[in-house]
Each structure stands twice: as C-alpha cells, then as structure tokens.
Amino acid sequence: MRQSMTLIPTLREVPADADIKSHQLLLRAGFIRQTASGVYTYMPLAKRTLDKIERIIREEMDNAGAAELLMPALQPAELWQESGRWYTYGDELMRMHDRHGRDFALGATHEEVITSIVNDDVPSYKRLPLTLYQIQTKFRDEKRPRFGLLRGREFIMKDAYSFHTSAESLDDVYNKMYKAYMNIFTRCGLDFRAVLADSGAIGGKDTQEFMVLSEIGEDTIAYSDSSDYAANIEMAECVIEYVRPAEEEKELEKIATPNQKTIAEVSSFFNVEPQNCIKSLVFKIDDEPVMILVRGDHDVNDIKVKNVLNAKTVELCDQKETEEILGCPTGSLGPSGLEGKIKVYADYAVKALVNAVCGANEDGFHFVNVNPGRDFEVENYADFRFIMEGDPSPDGNGTIRFARGIEVGHIFKLGTRYSEAMDANYLDENGRAQHYIMGCYGIGVSRTLSAIAEQFNDENGLVWPTNIAPYHVHVIPVNMKDQDQVSLAEELYELCKTNRYDVLLDDRSERPGVKFKDSDLIGLPIRVTIGKRASEGIVEVKVRKTGESFEVDKAELLPLIN
Ligand code: ATP
Ligand code: MG
Ligand code: MG
Ligand code: MG
Numbered sequence: 001m002r003q004s005m006t007l008i009p010t011l012r013e014v015p016a017d018a019d020i021k022s023h024q025l026l027l028r029a030g031f032i033r034q035t036a037s038g039v040y041t042y043m044p045l046a047k048r049t050l051d052k053i054e055r056i057i058r059e060e061m062d063n064a065g066a067a068e069l070l071m072p073a074l075q076p077a078e079l080w081q082e083s084g085r086w087y088t089y090g091d092e093l094m095r096m097h098d099r100h101g102r103d104f105a106l107g108a109t110h111e112e113v114i115t116s117i118v119n120d121d122v123p124s125y126k127r128l129p130l131t132l133y134q135i136q137t138k139f140r141d142e143k144r145p146r147f148g149l150l151r152g153r154e155f156i157m158k159d160a161y162s163f164h165t166s167a168e169s170l171d172d173v174y175n176k177m178y179k180a181y182m183n184i185f186t187r188c189g190l191d192f193r194a195v196l197a198d199s200g201a202i203g204g205k206d207t208q209e210f211m212v213l214s215e216i217g218e219d220t221i222a223y224s225d226s227s228d229y230a231a232n233i234e235m236a237e238c239v240i241e242y243v244r245p246a247e248e249e250k251e252l253e254k255i256a257t258p259n260q261k262t263i264a265e266v267s268s269f270f271n272v273e274p275q276n277c278i279k280s281l282v283f284k285i286d287d288e289p290v291m292i293l294v295r296g297d298h299d300v301n302d303i304k305v306k307n308v309l310n311a312k313t314v315e316l317c318d319q320k321e322t323e324e325i326l327g328c329p330t331g332s333l334g335p336s337g338l339e340g341k342i343k344v345y346a347d348y349a350v351k352a353l354v355n356a357v358c359g360a361n362e363d364g365f366h367f368v369n370v371n372p373g374r375d376f377e378v379e380n381y382a383d384f385r386f387i388m389e390g391d392p393s394p395d396g397n398g399t400i401r402f403a404r405g406i407e408v409g410h411i412f413k414l415g416t417r418y419s420e421a422m423d424a425n426y427l428d429e430n431g432r433a434q435h436y437i438m439g440c441y442g443i444g445v446s447r448t449l450s451a452i453a454e455q456f457n458d459e460n461g462l463v464w465p466t467n468i469a470p471y472h473v474h475v476i477p478v479n480m481k482d483q484d485q486v487s488l489a490e491e492l493y494e495l496c497k498t499n500r501y502d503v504l505l506d507d508r509s510e511r512p513g514v515k516f517k518d519s520d521l522i523g524l525p526i527r528v529t530i531g532k533r534a535s536e537g538i539v540e541v542k543v544r545k546t547g548e549s550f551e552v553d554k555a556e557l558l559p560l561i562n
Contacts, residue, residue, distance in 0.1 A: 023148030038145025038153030189465030211405030226398030462523030
C-alpha cells in the first residue's frame with residue numbers, strides 16, 4: 001500500500017482524556033478515531049491488525065473443530081425474555097423498538113440466538129457435540145466506557161458456543177478451547193495468564209479467564225510464584241448497592257443543611273462519584289478512612305473498595321468517629337442502624353464488610369463483584385477462603401503474588417442454564433427429550449488489539465509484533481525529489497509485494513523528520529530507509545523493536561526481513 005493512497009492521520013500531541021498508553025498511541029498513530037463515547041472507527045491500519053488477529057482466531061477455532069457462522073446483532077426481545085435475561089441484564093443491554101413497537105436488543109452476547117437456532121435445527125443426539133462461533137460486533141452500554149478499545153460500548157467479540165449430550169463431552173471441548181486460546185494469545189505475542197475466574201472461592205474449574213498482564217488492568221490476579229496456579233480475585237473488591245426509592249432521594253435533598261458537608265464535598269474527600277454517595281458506611285482500613293458506598297442509583301459498575309484483602313485491619317466506624325472523619329454531623333451520611341464497632345483482621349475483611357452492611361440495613365442491599373453475596377447465600381461464606389498476597393498457593397506450590405490483568409478471553413461451562421430456561425431439547429438414543437449441555441467461549445477482539453498496543457510500545461510509539469503488525473515492512477524514500485531514491489523505493493516495494501510481504505511505502509513528499517517520526521509511531525517491525533546511497537543500491541534496514549540498524553545492498557534485503 002502507498003501511504004498517499006490510504007489514511008493514517010497521525011497526531012503529534014497526546015490527545016486529552018486518553019490517559020493510558022495504548023489509547024494515546026492508537027489515536028496518535030492514526031489507528032482509531034472516537035465516533036461517540038465508547039464507540040470507535042477502526043481506521044485502515046487498525047482494520048488490518050484486526051484482520052490479522054481474526055485470522056489467527058479463525059485458524060485456531062477451525063482447528064478446534066468449531067464452525068463459523070454469523071448471527072444478527074439485532075435480536076428480538078422475546079428470546080431474551082425466554083432466557084430471563086431481559087429482566088436481569090440491566091442497563092448494559094442496549095434496548096430499542098421497531099416501528100411497530102416491538103422490543104429488540106442489540107446483542108451483548110448471543111447465547112439466546114444460538115440456543116434457539118440449535119434447538120430448531122439440531123433435534124437429535126446424532127449431531128452432537130457441535131461447536132459454532134462467530135466474530136461480530138457486540139453492544140454493551142457500559143457505565144464507564146474507557147481506555148479506548150479496552151472498554152467500549154460497541155466492540156468486536158469472537159464468541160463460540162458448544163452443545164453436548166454429556167458433561168464429559170463438554171469437558172473435552174472446553175479443554176480444546178482452552179488450548180486454542182493459549183495458542184491464539186501466544187501467537188498474538190502477548191504476555192498473559194490463564195486464571196480461574198470467580199476466584200478460588202468456587203473452585204473456578206468451570207470458568208477461566210485469559211488475562212494480559214498489565215498495570216492498567218481492571219482485574220486483580222492472585223498467582224503462584226512457582227506454579228501455574230492463578231485466580232481472578234474479583235471478590236476482593238467490594239461494591240455494595242442500595243437502590244433508593246425516588247421519594248427517599250427527594251427527602252435527602254431536603255435534609256442537606258449548611259452544617260452538613262454536601263454530598264459533593266464528601267465524595268471528593270473519598271474520591272468517589274457524587275451520585276453514589278447518597279448512603280454509605282465509613283470504615284477504617286489499616287487506619288485509612290474508606291467510604292463503602294451504599295449506592296443511590298441503579299448503575300452498578302465498579303466503585304470498588306480496593307485492597308481490602310491486603311489490609312491488616314478493617315474497622316467499621318461508629319457515628320461519632322464517622323463525624324470526626326467527615327468533620328461534620330453525619331445525618332444521612334453516617335452509618336445507618338449499626339452501632340458499635342466491628343474490628344477484623346485481614347482474611348475476614350470481606351466477610352466483615354458483608355456482615356456489617358447486612359447488619360446495617362437488611363432491605364434493598366445487594367452485592368456486586370462479591371461472589372458470596374451475589375452467587376450464594378451470604379451465610380455460607382464461612383466456607384470460602386480469601387486469598388492474600390504472601391499466602392501459600394492453594395495448589396501447595398509457592399507463594400501467592402498479586403498482579404493486574406486485562407481480561408481478553410473467557411471460557412465457561414454453562415451447563416443447562418440456557419437450554420432449561422428456553423426449553424431447548426434434543427432427543428437422546430431412547431427418544432427422550434434432554435436439555436442441551438452448553439459451553440461458551442469469548443474473546444474480546446478489539447480489546448486484544450488494545451492490549452497488544454498496551455504491551456508493545458516505547459517512548460517513540462507502537463512496536464507491533466510481526467504476526468499482527470498492520471504491515472511487516474515500511475519502505476521510506478527520504479527525498480521524493482531524488483529520482484534514484486524514488487526508483488529504488490519502487491523497486492523494493494515491488495520486490496516485497498512479489499515475495500508476499502505486507503509492505504507500506506511512504507511516498508509522501510514530507511520532510512524526513514516527519515516520515516521517521518510517523519514511522520516510529522506506527523511501529524512496523526522493519527523499516528527500510530532509502531537515502532543518500534540509493535544510487536549504489538545501498539539501503540538502511542532498521543528493526544523497530546531493538547533499534548538496531550545496518551546498511552545493506554538491496555540484493556541482501558529479503559533474507560534480512562524475517
Ligand atoms: P469485563 O469483566 O471486562 O466487563 P466481561 O466479563 O463482562 O468483561 P464477557 O461477557 O466475558 O466480558 O465477554 C467476553 C470477552 O469480551 C471479554 O473477555 C472481553 O475480552 C470482551 N469484552 C467484554 N466487554 C467488553 C467491552 N466493553 N469492550 C471491549 N471488550 C469487551
Ligand atoms: Mg462486563
Ligand atoms: Mg469479567
Ligand atoms: Mg468475562
């Protein structure tokens with residue numbers, strides 16, 4: 001491709017409100033443009049990298065015995081009503097209606113559609129197991145879209161679904177998918193780990209996530225320093241939500257008096273969003289005051305109490321102490337209903353938080369990202385063990401360390417969750433109707449692109465691994481007015497193409513400085529600079545990753561490119 005014929009709108013300035021490397025660099029290198037909050041255009045370079053990631057995914061999926069199809073993004077509400085998710089998915093599901101007033105959703109995921117298709121077209125055990133996948137746009141109205149492609153509201157996902165007659169068959173395909181995912185992320189060049197999802201608390205053997213290791217990751221991983229053990233400790237981060245009736249909210253505004261701190265003041269003290277500060281409990285975690293939010297709105301996302309598990313002590317403050325911390329009478333901002341103090345030590349921290357808040361106010365609370373509150377009876381959490389940094393690894397090998405991760409993939413044994421809800425059946429050998437046993441397997445394709453950009457960059461720009469670089473070779477004639485340079489550049493450009501290398505030719509009449517800066521920013525693996533020695537057939541080859549460069553005769557170029 002000639003640079004004059006494509007669109008790579010590079011930027012010199014770091015764009016405002018892009019605060020992580022990958023987001024900044026993908027914008028600056030002209031890979032993406034924001035069309036709306038959490039909605040992006042993939043510009044020509046990003047499209048090529050996406051295609052390469054998708055090609056790797058397709059190869060591995062096909063190898064694992066999955067067949068590709070393409071389901072609609074526009075889905076009738078009836079399907080979501082059958083599964084029940086119409087009522088439970090919440091605001092993240094993009095809902096709409098057609099001109100006849102019929103309800104629809106834009107696919108956040110496709111369990112419902114695929115289950116209905118398979119139910120209609122796979123009536124017999126003879127066609128099972130069956131694994132189908134697609135690569136498609138998904139829609140989720142995320143509360144806080146951010147970090148560019150990492151958390152979008154429209155994004156590309158590979159999702160696969162498998163159907164079985166037995167748990168053993170599901171295990172088998174699940175394991176194949178696991179291997180395929182290991183291959184995919186390895187081929188993308190990523191530094192990643194497969195982790196037990198939902199933490200060690202439920203064993204996690206029926207669901208695993210693939211985490212790209214990165215400081216900016218939103219998940220915390222507990223891993224062993226000397227074995228493969230790794231788990232997502234999502235549960236360490238605790239969000240407590242209280243859905244306040246609208247009338248109560250109005251009352252609250254009324255009682256805000258001048259001698260109370262305003263909600264905004266309190267929220268800035270604790271560094272949380274104002275609208276969430278409507279009701280709360282104040283704790284001291286290792287003597288550091290922390291507000292546990294009892295939220296006043298439905299938008300549950302990720303206000304989290306960080307590092308609860310790392311704490312030595314967690315104390316619930318009583319009204320007096322809360323007032324001291326806030327420096328004002330608490331009124332509705334103080335602890336509600338729970339007098340006295342609870343003091344706990346490290347491994348019971350989460351449990352105590354759960355306890356304290358339940359004690360404080362029975363009705364209207366529930367827990368998000370706290371598995372015991374969400375997935376189990378709260379009373380049962382005594383059975384769970386919370387993992388901490390420095391603990392011996394649960395598999396008996398080594399010590400637990402914590403790291404941050406970006407979830408790029410997730411595999412899940414669904415069992416009969418959807419087939420039962422939607423009454424989807426096949427006939428077994430004896431002609432009896434049985435629910436399909438299912439698995440589902442997702443990869444964030446656009447998120448993977450960002451995760452790669454996050455892991456592969458330096459102070460000058462992106463540094464693409466060869467497998468997924470938009471082009472392999474960047475051919476740069478320094479001076480477009482120099483005929484020797486131009487014709488050698490054309491010759492080498494053609495040479496690369498005939499030898500099936502993806503090659504980008506910078507045929508713009510820009511100053512050399514601009515060309516080199518752009519080239520570093522875009523980050524193709526190999527740069528071939530054609531300058532002063534063009535007439536002798538000598539060019540400079542530079543490896544983006546290492547920075548090493550050497551002059552070579554044009555005849556020696558090809559063997560060097562690999
Ligand atoms: P997260 O915990 O980050 O919200 P999730 O667990 O909700 O992700 P899944 O339902 O497991 O996501 O979807 C499968 C994959 O889709 C995820 O592993 C992730 O890579 C990707 N994904 C999910 N949400 C987004 C998003 N908002 N933007 C980009 N990719 C996403
Ligand atoms: Mg999510
Ligand atoms: Mg997740
Ligand atoms: Mg997930």
